[in-house]
Amino acid sequence: MVSDTKKKAFIESFSNFMSDSEGLESEDLVAELKEQQIDVDQLKIDAAVAVKRASEERRLGWRRKAKLKMEAIENLLGNVQAIPGSVINAKDKIAAFIKDNYGLGALDHAEAYFRNKGTLSDADIIKLFEDLEQLDALKKSELKKD
């Protein structure tokens, strides 16, 4: 194959060698970036801002996805006949979770779901539970921030 035997061009090799930071200390890189007229302190601040903003975006995105997933599972729950015996424990955990977080009224609502379940898989139930837990953890962390 031609590409296997082709010698790399000089600039390509030089760029590869120089771009690899292995074996270099942080101060070497900082000094080099300063030589490139890059304000390293500002660069670190910009990275922290980008991380914070992107982290919030990711959490919001995840919450949107979790809500959609929950809606889909709720629809699924509404269309099935009975819950499999093997997931009774998970069902109880979900019911307890709903009762603790949304009150007795919501528990009645939740129990109405479980009266009409059919072919719901263990994985669906467990995933729903995980989603509810994550959503709750997210809400709590946001409350803390406020």
Add this chain to the structure above:
Amino acid sequence: MGKEDEILKHLEAADWSDIIIKLTHFAHWRAYRYKWKIGNPDQLPAGMTPRDIALTAISKIYTGTRAWDPDKYPDLLAHLKWIVKSDMNHLYTSMGHLMSGRINESEDQDSAEVTYNDVIPDPPMSLSEPAPTPEEQLLAKERIEHEAKVKEELFALVKGDEDLELLLLCIEDGIDKSELIAKEMSCDVTKVYMLKRKLLRKASAINRIMQQEQ
């Protein structure tokens, strides 16, 4: 723990101050591999700089615009470098820079990073390529002249330092991994790292050489 949670935990535990420095350093040197129409690898098209590309890569991995599976690719920095490579290549191709041709064409054949899902495209290299147009021939000639000039001036810059001269000879032979250079120079790899540090201290002079007639 859910996958989403696991990824977020990895990202939140990362040392971003250290990563951004290494990634900007990588993006800066990576930009020299392309022949930018604008003429300066520090001023890329669309008002971007290598620094911007590094910051954008971080945002992309965080927001999930670029997926990251820590189980498959545990080295976060390597994954970010791959995003920088891919984005820089995309910036280059999307801005009509293909007309000017790339400085090099044997993209990282020996790099483990090309095992990632999205392979960064390279210009075709097979023997059955159509004959170059007069414009391509001219660009190829310019590229060869640019390479020769850069090489000559880099050798002039390190003249008198036998170790650096030997290092550049290895690079001229296409050997660009520190471990392989150490083997070629019959020395310990730490000596190669030390030589790289020496070169970094000449970064502004090297920049001037690399940027000429870009």
